[in-house]
Amino acid sequence: MHEFELIKKYFSKLSSNNENSLNLNDDVFFDKTKNLIISVDTYVEGIHFINFKHPDLVIKKILRSSISDLICKGVKPKYYFISGSGNKKNFSKKNLKIISKSLKKEQNKYSIYLSGGDTVFSKKLSFTITSVGFSNKIVLRNKAKFNDDIYVTGNLGDSFIGLKVLQKKIKLNKKLMNYFKSKYFHPVLHKNITKKLLLFANTSIDLSDGLISDLEKMINKQKLSYKLYLERIPISNNLKKLIDLEIIDKISSVSCGDDYQILFTATPSKSRIISETSKSLGIKISKIGKICNFNQKSQIINEKNKKINVKNKGYFHKF
C-alpha cells in the first residue's frame, strides 16, 4: 500500500476536527488563524540518501528537500528542527563539525535558523526535519482550474541521472558524471519566487517523487485530468545528450523525482506575469501542458503528436 493511501485510510479521520491540517492531503500543515505553516519529513539512509560518506552533502540535500515543501507553496521558511538517529560513527566529532559547517552555509543562503531537535542512538541512520514558516496565504493542492496552464521551474531529470551515476548504474565521462552528481547533491531552490507564486499559481507542489506522480498528487481530489507535451518538459543540454544517445528515454528521466523544482498551474491570463517573473528573477519557467476536464483521460503527447505510456509514475514508499 502506498504511503499516502496508508495515511489517508488510518489517520485522516484523526485530523478531521482540525481543518488546518488539510486532512493530511498536503505536504504542509497550515493554521490560517496563526499564519503558521509546518512541514515534517523523515529521511532514511539507503532510501532517501545512499550513504553518509559525505555528511555535508547529505545534510544540505535533506534540509533543502524539507524547506522546498514550504517554498513551493509560496511560504518563506524561517525555522528548522533536526532530529537525528544514528550510531557513534555517524555522529563522530568530525562529522558533527562537518554537519554544523554545512548547516551554517544553508542558514546563510536561505535565512533560516536551527531551532531545536534531538539526537538519539540507533543502529540505523535517519533524520527527521521539521520546517516552519509564517504566511497569511499559501498555494494549496487541489486548486487547479479547468483550462489552467501547467508550468514547471528549472530543468528536470538531472538529479536522477546523478543518482544512477552514484549507484554506478550509468557510466559516463568524468565531466558529465561530476555534472550529474552535483545536480543530485545540490538541488536549487528558487527562494526568490516564493512570494510571487501567490500572485499567479492556483495550485502547486514540489517535484520530489517525479513529474507525473507529483502532478497526479497535486490534483488527486479534483475531477480534472491533464495533458502534458513531452517536448516542452525542460531538460539540460547534458541530459539531452544522454537521451539522444538513447542511454535513457526522456519520460523516464523526468519521472523519477528528486528534482525539487516547482510544478504549478495558472489561468491562461497569467501567462504574461509569469514570463515577466521568469525574466526578472532569472528563473526558467516552462509551460508544459494543460489542465483538462475529467471526461478526458490524462495523457502525455510526444513530439510526433502520439500518446505515450508511462510505466514508472514515480517514487512511492512501499511497505
Next chain:
Amino acid sequence: MHEFELIKKYFSKLSSNNENSLNLNDDVFFDKTKNLIISVDTYVEGIHFINFKHPDLVIKKILRSSISDLICKGVKPKYYFISGSGNKKNFSKKNLKIISKSLKKEQNKYSIYLSGGDTVFSKKLSFTITSVGFSNKIVLRNKAKFNDDIYVTGNLGDSFIGLKVLQKKIKLNKKLMNYFKSKYFHPVLHKNITKKLLLFANTSIDLSDGLISDLEKMINKQKLSYKLYLERIPISNNLKKLIDLEIIDKISSVSCGDDYQILFTATPSKSRIISETSKSLGIKISKIGKICNFNQKSQIINEKNKKINVKNKGYFHKF
C-alpha cells in the same frame, strides 16, 4: 559525550542569531513574537521503548512524553505531528488500526490534533513527534531564584519499577507487577495545572531523565545549588513497600526518570497559592527542597539528616 554537550558544542552557534531558540538550552523552542512553542523528540525501539508488542501503549506513552515538554512549561499543546520509520510488520494494517484508535483517545483526552507527519521504511523502528502550542508566556529553564522552594507533582519512581518488571529484572506478586507496569505505560500528565504554572513557577522541567539529572539540567546555566530532602520526595505506597523490603533504595528509584511529573521552583511567598492549586485541582504537589547559593555544594539530605551520595544521576543518551 552526553547528548546536550554534543548539541551545545556543535550546534548552539547555529541558533545564536535566533534568540527564540533559547540557544538550544531548553526542551522547547519559543517564538515570542508569534506566541509559538515547538518541541521535537525522537523515540527509538530498544532505547526509549522496549519493543512494539503493544503499539497502542507505546504510541500513547511517547505522545504523552512529547506533549509533556509543553505542559511543564505552562503551555497547552494543540497540534502534533508523527513521523514513523519502521518495517512492514511494525506498520501492518492491524497495527495501524490499533495506533489510530490509541491516538484518537489521546486526542480526546488532551484536546490535541494530528496535523501531519511522514511514514518511511526502515529496519529500525523509531518515531519523531513534533508538538506545537501557543502562548504569550512560558516558564523557562534557568530562571530559579536564590531561596526558591523546589516542588514536584505526583509520585516518582513507579515508572522505573514498571520498566524493571517488564525487563524481568524485578519479580513481584501479580497485583504489584500490574500496578507498576501500568505506571510505566500510562504517565499521567497534569494538563489542568498548565496555565496555573505561569502564576507561581519561576522555572520548570518535566522529569524524563530522573529527578537529580533534570533538576541539575533545569539550573545548569545558573550560579546556584540545591538542597533536597529525601524524606519529602513523594512516592506511592506500593513503591514504599519495595523500599521497606530493601528491594531498591529510594534515591535510585526516583533518579531513573520516565516519570513525566513536573519539577519547578517558586519563591516562598507562593507557598499558599501552590497548596490551594493542589487542593482545587486534586493534584499532589510536594515541596522537596530549596535553591541555595553557589558557594554551597548541592546536597541530598536523608531522614537522619546526613548527606547522601548519588551515583546514577539519571539517563543520558550515550554516543
